[in-house]
Amino acid sequence: MRVTVLGASPVRPNPGQACTGYLLDAGSRRYLLDAGSGVIGQLLQHARLETLDAVFLSHAHPDHCLDLICLRQSMAYGPDAPRESPLPVYASRDAIGVLEALGAVFEPEGFWSGWVVWHALEASSQLRLDDLAIRFHSTRHYRECLAMRFEQSGRCLVFGADGGPQASLAEFASGADLLIAEATLDRRERQPDAWGHLSAYEAGLLAATAGAKRLLLTHYFESDGGDLLLDAARQACAIPVELAREGAVLDV
Template sequence: MRLTVLGGCGAWPTATQACSGYLVEYAGFRLLVDPGYATFPRLLLHTTADAVDAVLVSHGHPDHCADLNPLLRARGLSDSPPPALPVFAPHGAVDAVLALDKPTGDTGPSDDIPRLAEGADLFLSEATYVHRVPSATDAPYLLTARLAGRYARQAGIARLLLTHLWPGTDPSEAVKAAAEAFVRPVGVATADLVIGL
């Protein structure tokens, strides 16, 4: 049996330490215990989301269960979702975490977007997909990098920064798609990027 500590901070994570979270492995079985704030990225350093076999939550404080949400999203939104994940928790302990996902979108196409961004020095735009939203159900609620570029051109902004890219998206492909319509500087939001305005 092996225990891997994903974090041990109480209450909230720090810049260098996730909250409570532990990966227990035995005979090929992976049990995630208390996936608190910021533990999911740490988990991904050791295994994939679909390789987790079960989750145990000791209680409902978010520093012990908040990252159950990104784990479930990574599994459920993958191209080949794995089987349902058994989650063991006290009654009601993870209700708030499970209620986070509602059928709402991030931006969605709208003629109001260029008007709202008009003349901005920097347009920070959602660009979940590169060229098209693959699901007709999601199309009214998400933008593409290509459409963000078109909106940036229409708004006459100085710079475009794409954000909210789907995990695994090649940032250079998103920039290229936006640049089809927008000839000014285009970038992608990444951790620790600083832009003077």
């Protein structure tokens, strides 16, 4: 598997960058993981839209799903080659409901029809796409949010999405060759309402508890200082830790 960072910003984009989005190359298939604001522009630097095999959305917060609107508009009106079939989009019923409602704001009927095919996910869903096995886990967040575990040819990628400290997430991420974990809170005091996010240190703890082999910090405010975030995560784990930077390519 190969992962390309398309965006690693949290709710407010880092200057000149996109919110959350990752391109996953798995064998001959290409998948988009999350479509936060600004991600489609980044995606177009690496992939043609008609070559995407599916989209997986972790949850219905704008920094993870809003650019699906842009993707639909790009497919409908952009200069790219047409797709042979509608794009499969895997998301929770909650996220599908939000996107359906948003689409209806733009066009009362049929905004999505012919462009995407919804596949509703539960935390217990298990998928197999070719030789790629995919499982999900409900994170500790402010609305339904699914972490994702991708396994192919004995290798494992876990995309932690958004979510606060949770023992079951470490279990879900167990033995990951690459763990993508959020580092939203570092250098700010943990507020009582911040239970739904991790600090960089907590991301490191998660990686250590899970026995992950490599950690990629995502969903961070650049103003927190990349080196400080890396230092904080490294205090909690003894594996290679990197900061997700747009355009970076990681082999899993």
